[in-house]
Amino acid sequence: MKQDGGLLIAAILMIVVFGFVAFTIADIDVHSTRTVANVKDHQDSFNVAEAGLNRAKYALATSEVSDQLSCAEITGHADFTGVAFNGGQYTVSGLKYEPSATSLSQAINNATSIIPVDSTAGYASSGLIQIGNEFIHYSSLGSSSAECGSGHSACFLGALRGREDSTAASHSNNDSVAQDMCELTSTGVVPNASNVLGRTVLKVDVTLGAPPVRDWIMGRNKTYIGGDDSTFSLYGPYPTNLNQHLSAVSVISSREAWAVGNDDGRTVNINHWNGHVWVLATKSNGMIESDTTIPRRDIYGITCYDAQNCWAVGQSKTMMRYLLKDGSLVWENASSSIDSSVPTESFYGVSCYSNGTSPAYTETGSTPYSCWAVATPHNSNRSPTFLFWDGTASTPKWTLSTAYDDCVPNNKILRSVSCVSADDCWAVGNRESGSIPSGCPTTKTNIDHWNGTVWTRVAPDENFNNHLYEVVCVSANECYAVGNRTGGHGLVLKYNGTQWSRMNTDNLPNQNLYAIACAGTGDCIAVGNSGTIGKLTGTTWTNVSSPSTERLLGVGMLSNAVSNLPSENYVTSWRED
Amino acid sequence: MVIFIVLVGIIATGLMVAFQESLRALPENADDVVAINLAQARMDFLLGQKVISGYDAFNSDICESASAPAICAAPSGYIINSTITKTYGGNANLGTISVSITGKGTATLQTLIGNAS
Numbered sequence: 001m002k003q004d005g006g007l008l009i010a011a012i013l014m015i016v017v018f019g020f021v022a023f024t025i026a027d028i029d030v031h032s033t034r035t036v037a038n039v040k041d042h043q044d045s046f047n048v049a050e051a052g053l054n055r056a057k058y059a060l061a062t063s064e065v066s067d068q069l070s071c072a073e074i075t076g077h078a079d080f081t082g083v084a085f086n087g088g089q090y091t092v093s094g095l096k097y098e099p100s101a102t103s104l105s106q107a108i109n110n111a112t113s114i115i116p117v118d119s120t121a122g123y124a125s126s127g128l129i130q131i132g133n134e135f136i137h138y139s140s141l142g143s144s145s146a147e148c149g150s151g152h153s154a155c156f157l158g159a160l161r162g163r164e165d166s167t168a169a170s171h172s173n174n175d176s177v178a179q180d181m182c183e184l185t186s187t188g189v190v191p192n193a194s195n196v197l198g199r200t201v202l203k204v205d206v207t208l209g210a211p212p213v214r215d216w217i218m219g220r221n222k223t224y225i226g227g228d229d230s231t232f233s234l235y236g237p238y239p240t241n242l243n244q245h246l247s248a249v250s251v252i253s254s255r256e257a258w259a260v261g262n263d264d265g266r267t268v269n270i271n272h273w274n275g276h277v278w279v280l281a282t283k284s285n286g287m288i289e290s291d292t293t294i295p296r297r298d299i300y301g302i303t304c305y306d307a308q309n310c311w312a313v314g315q316s317k318t319m320m321r322y323l324l325k326d327g328s329l330v331w332e333n334a335s336s337s338i339d340s341s342v343p344t345e346s347f348y349g350v351s352c353y354s355n356g357t358s359p360a361y362t363e364t365g366s367t368p369y370s371c372w373a374v375a376t377p378h379n380s381n382r383s384p385t386f387l388f389w390d391g392t393a394s395t396p397k398w399t400l401s402t403a404y405d406d407c408v409p410n411n412k413i414l415r416s417v418s419c420v421s422a423d424d425c426w427a428v429g430n431r432e433s434g435s436i437p438s439g440c441p442t443t444k445t446n447i448d449h450w451n452g453t454v455w456t457r458v459a460p461d462e463n464f465n466n467h468l469y470e471v472v473c474v475s476a477n478e479c480y481a482v483g484n485r486t487g488g489h490g491l492v493l494k495y496n497g498t499q500w501s502r503m504n505t506d507n508l509p510n511q512n513l514y515a516i517a518c519a520g521t522g523d524c525i526a527v528g529n530s531g532t533i534g535k536l537t538g539t540t541w542t543n544v545s546s547p548s549t550e551r552l553l554g555v556g557m558l559s560n561a562v563s564n565l566p567s568e569n570y571v572t573s574w575r576e577d
Numbered sequence: 578m579v580i581f582i583v584l585v586g587i588i589a590t591g592l593m594v595a596f597q598e599s600l601r602a603l604p605e606n607a608d609d610v611v612a613i614n615l616a617q618a619r620m621d622f623l624l625g626q627k628v629i630s631g632y633d634a635f636n637s638d639i640c641e642s643a644s645a646p647a648i649c650a651a652p653s654g655y656i657i658n659s660t661i662t663k664t665y666g667g668n669a670n671l672g673t674i675s676v677s678i679t680g681k682g683t684a685t686l687q688t689l690i691g692n693a694s
Contacts, residue, residue, distance in 0.1 A: 035606070036610055044686070050689075054689050055689050058693040062693055
């Protein structure tokens, strides 16, 4: 009996042990399988949440009006609430941070990482702030002198300076500090909100870009003025840009423009507005082709046919070209595009027009455009220098045009050219004193017209004795030219399709006007000496309050036919909750 | 009693065989985890390509080109496939990226991209 009882106990023990082992192994197996499933569910929920974020970022930034949403509109929107995606659902909300601007409570240098301010009320717990043209990322808010420094009870901590292509700079006490940010929160669940097997919450701080700028005015001593037709403000300073004069600007969009100016003996002065800041084009930042020879010359004129085709011209036959090259948009030294017969003169103006013909050359794709450039007179006869770049040619070259109908020598310094079409361009400038043949005009004012065959001198309806500096055409029947002051006011001439006549500029100061640009018919800006800014509305010129007293040398306006681009956004921080 | 013990032994042996089979399944789960991580890594790489190229130029996975960088190589026994679709819900400004892993482990991930920064 004792033996039988022992066997029974042994058998029961074996069953228990085997049972335990079996249960443990089965449990491990089930948990392992479940763990893998959890990993999959989590990863799926992560990607579902990310899908929601990406769609929200698109809605904030797109130029498609039908898809645009503001930060606040995202919350509760059908496209962002319980949206099925890849076996899960995402819901996105937007929280806008746009507190009242605060001020620096102490001057800071370009490396300060604790930024003391008067208040951080309403600011996000982390994100991006803007001081002047500098964007600064901060990691948290400080609220005591222990964190912010003696005498300061509010500050931004963990500041990373010069973010988003801006340049870290010193700022003065009381400088304004602003924030314009949207915090997006995306929750991804798998498979759905009522049966959650995987859940991920993602947050991004999206900083909305600087306001669009439709008008740019450039001037001496590194003067950048941006505006919106009626109000203008100074931009900068930009410490890393050349401390030289800016002479011309071409506006491509409300968030992109190019400006050119004098060199400083180191590099060519071409600047790019990227929607946030003006940046000097260099080889190191990739805006100038790495193997190009940079001409250390002054640049006087620039034109952009479109965002991928620009020409800049300047001193001593300087020709720079912006184009798509090997997949990148870069400026190159385009001296090789100038025919050897072209004299070494200073090129002042350039203008391009659609030639309606896809070019035979391939480097710029199928952009159908041709250009004219004008320069100082050349050769012993002081002949006018008109240069043509035939974009329909298989190997386009800037060539000297001899098709002009005027007295020679005429000593014309051609300052500007504006083309409406292949058979309608205008050039203006001035005629220098010299041995001008009898019967030829001796007045300084000079206007020439290209009719597709020949450049012909055209007289305005008054015999001015003034320099003209720039011409711009809105259409074949509406062109404007500006020049030195006359009769106590800046000089503006208008071409109405028949005749050049002086416009009433009684509202403008007694200052020379050096540049003019138009956004549409009867909508132009002229700029000149001592910060003069004149605005044309219809046929009336008015003097506009100027933020500068510098000599203003260039102006560019975005066409009224082009809408502002939407707010460009930056993802400044990203976290998973 | 002897019969009982023999029966228990047979049952225990059967259970052990079954557990052994279950244990064999455990490495397959680990392979799936590797597959999921591989898929996420490729997804992140593709999202990076989209940022660099921009939405319009983002049409293919550089890892599936002849000049694929070394980082694209899949571990032995795994095959990575990616698909970029430039339309979503009828909107050409929205698209999807799908990554699937086959071979020793399997995983499929998908996310959405937009024509914006």
